Amino acid sequence: MGELADLTTREPDADAGSQSETHAGYQKRSGHVPILVAEVLDGLAVKPGGYYLDATVGGGGHAAAILEASRPAGRLLGLDRDPEAAARTAMHLKPFEDRAQVLPMSYVHLTTALHHAGFPPLDGVLFDLGFSSWQVDDPSRGFAFRADGPLDMRFDPTGDDASASVLVNQLAEAELADVLRRYGEEPHSRRIAQAIVAARPIRSTGHLAEVIVAAVGRTRGERLHPATRTFQALRIAVNRELEGLAQALPQAVAALRPGGRLVVITFHSLEDRIVKQFLKQEERGCICPPQAPVCTCGRAPTLQIITRKPIVPSAEEIAANPRSRSAKLRVAERV
Numbered sequence: 107m108g109e110l111a112d113l114t115t116r117e118p119d120a121d122a123g124s125q126s127e128t129h130a131g132y133q134k135r136s137g138h139v140p141i142l143v144a145e146v147l148d149g150l151a152v153k154p155g156g157y158y159l160d161a162t163v164g165g166g167g168h169a170a171a172i173l174e175a176s177r178p179a180g181r182l183l184g185l186d187r188d189p190e191a192a193a194r195t196a197m198h199l200k201p202f203e204d205r206a207q208v209l210p211m212s213y214v215h216l217t218t219a220l221h222h223a224g225f226p227p228l229d230g231v232l233f234d235l236g237f238s239s240w241q242v243d244d245p246s247r248g249f250a251f252r253a254d255g256p257l258d259m260r261f262d263p264t265g266d267d268a269s270a271s272v273l274v275n276q277l278a279e280a281e282l283a284d285v286l287r288r289y290g291e292e293p294h295s296r297r298i299a300q301a302i303v304a305a306r307p308i309r310s311t312g313h314l315a316e317v318i319v320a321a322v323g324r325t326r327g328e329r330l331h332p333a334t335r336t337f338q339a340l341r342i343a344v345n346r347e348l349e350g351l352a353q354a355l356p357q358a359v360a361a362l363r364p365g366g367r368l369v370v371i372t373f374h375s376l377e378d379r380i381v382k383q384f385l386k387q388e389e390r391g392c393i394c395p396p397q398a399p400v401c402t403c404g405r406a407p408t409l410q411i412i413t414r415k416p417i418v419p420s421a422e423e424i425a426a427n428p429r430s431r432s433a434k435l436r437v438a439e440r441v
Contacts, residue, residue, distance in 0.1 A: 139239070140167025141430040142371060145417050146232060147175050149369040149437035156229035159220065159361065160184040161213035161354065164238040166195035172232070173202045183223045184208040185216070187261040187345070191238060212262075213354040220361055227363035235351065236373040237261070237341065239429065245311070249341060251333050254312030259341045270340045274314060279303045289348070289376065290339030294322045298336055311337075338374065351377055355384050359408050362440035368409065371435045378416070378434050385411050385438050412437040 163184030192210035245255035257271035283299035301321035372378035391407035416434035
């Protein structure tokens with residue numbers, strides 16, 4: 107968890123530019139193109155004066171759009187595990203003055219962050235999962251294999267999480283294969299793990315990608331690079347993403363006022379499955395065994411699902427931003 111430093115930003119005159127112009131200006135200044143912006147605003151049902159949490163503020167594109175749509179008095183708290191991203195986004199959100207706050211914290215500590223910021227029950231919570239363009243485009247962070255860099259992959263390089271290098275070079279072959287299978291759904295997990303162990307020590311992303319390609323080969327016309335699932339698995343394991351998501355979702359629901367909205371954007375089946383199952387359980391409420399004739403747990407529903415099927419990007423958005431192609435957006439409302 108990062109320091110509880112309050113990176114409060116500054117707001118310009120409320121009449122400064124239209125929403126679309128200001129949001130376009132934000133994208134130009136920050137170089138960040140958020141995904142499904144209109145769908146996020148609609149899902150959150152953003153209103154003037156509302157209180158919102160962007161639990162994965164990243165480049166701040168969604169945050170800026172929410173702040174624009176909630177003028178003149180709406181407030182937003184943004185969280186990010188990456189202290190560098192949090193500081194950068196706080197600077198980009200300066201035009202919104204004290205309507206925006208950014209904290210370098212994981213959404214695992216969502217409840218603590220809201221208490222620290224002094225926020226009341228929320229009108230909306232957004233999770234835009236995965237990692238940001240800034241992180242993947244910086245070879246020194248080790249998230250990608252197309253440019254050689256250190257095997258790091260930590261969202262918070264200053265924290266206590268073990269880097270990808272530790273997993274790649276120290277896990278037993280069976281443990282490594284299990285990570286690749288569980289978090290990457292890699293069908294060649296055993297073969298890749300065996301090749302990695304044989305090639306140790308592996309010190310860079312490029313070296314790791316070469317080992318994987320040598321182990322499983324490349325199929326002509328295949329869209330995914332052979333290392334894609336391995337890199338996903340290592341990133342998820344390093345940052346304990348699935349465990350953190352499971353801890354954060356109940357906190358998000360508890361933080362919503364009745365009628366408040368929860369919006370989650372996922373990018374792969376593992377996290378989407380967690381979100382989908384969580385929403386269904388919270389809508390059902392009861393946790394009694396299915397064979398029980400009557401409910402004895404007394405657990406009431408907390409959510410109503412708004413999107414029975416996930417919202418996905420349009421063909422136009424995918425063409426403009428190929429990284430959006432796997433995004434799925436789900437919405438639920440607090441009851």
